Amino acid sequence: MTAVVSHYSWVPPFAQGRVRDLRVRWALEEAGLPYRTETVLHEDKTAYRAKQPFGQVPAYDDGEVAMFESGAIVLRIAERSDALMPRDPAGRARVQTWMFCALNTMEMPLALLTEINVFSAGQAWTEGARPRAEGWMRQRLAELSARLGDNPYLDGDRFTAGDLLMADVLRNVPEDMLAEQPNLAAYVARCTSRPTFQKAMAAQMAGFTGSPPPGWA
């Protein structure tokens, strides 16, 4: 059956284009698999939590499997297609390594930095937290940059599900910090200039047809 991906019809402006259904849409575009969306209402997630216990998007159902966690869904899509992951065990292992690397090794420092720069922006405590958080992020970026080197993609010449998740994480790193590693900045631009990303992004943005939930200031 056509896969179903959950999405929001409204999020605050700063989050538009950054909701995690984007990476699932992107993977489906890369794999050439059709999908339709299902809207999750912020004001009533009771039933939805049976599909996604944290009340977040995306949840995913392709008729054979029903699941959540964008990283796991992208892996499922990569397993359904030849487009995003080699079929040999060593190639699979390399791609899975980069997938977990994106969502753990790289996204943990980014989560701390985003708490400082976005969710708690302007609060006095953030200045005390900033040096270590920026140092942690910069170290990981420098190490990733050294590994990427002159390769177009993390596994060499071929775009994989590892690049998809890595680029979607790195595009949320502050632009001036990413620019300190020119090969990483070029890598993110290379990945996000793919027509599949552009199509996924346009689809997410076009889905914001709703209104703020009651009580949103």
Place this chain on the structure above:
Amino acid sequence: MTAVVSHYSWVPPFAQGRVRDLRVRWALEEAGLPYRTETVLHEDKTAYRAKQPFGQVPAYDDGEVAMFESGAIVLRIAERSDALMPRDPAGRARVQTWMFCALNTMEMPLALLTEINVFSAGQAWTEGARPRAEGWMRQRLAELSARLGDNPYLDGDRFTAGDLLMADVLRNVPEDMLAEQPNLAAYVARCTSRPTFQKAMAAQMAGFTGSPPPGWA
């Protein structure tokens, strides 16, 4: 060939029993697969970074695949064995969901809390950061608790690679906070009382035979 897992022969006392080779050792014990360890020296990681670009442990090599990222390695081990993941697509998808959930949805708030409680303990800024960080962690714990309910394991009656990673993340949540969700506290105790965990823990601890690197105060 016998799998090779990298480890440190010395870490500071607070990190002993918490280094990420533990979860790989645990998975190998669950799968009944033999392994040997290879020591990484803190003072010279130059050559090691070819295996692990961030200079961390574990790296893993089983002769067929060479990889890093503990989550990806546990997935590889789960694919080599019937012990840690069902073989049907829906069951695989559920387990992979919990694996990414542990290392992203749950470990991101934990990383922030650990920065506050451990790495920056006592610094003035941490008190300003604490309310939101604790709120984020508590919300995720409550949601996970609601999903687990009365089940012994996340996928029901059977321990999987998802439980392995989830328990290894949750055992680092402050004990009093975990205790607010009694079913989660019991779940972590259930998982970590497995002889396989105990054996993996004893092996990690027995490996700390080295000395602090030069310059360590």
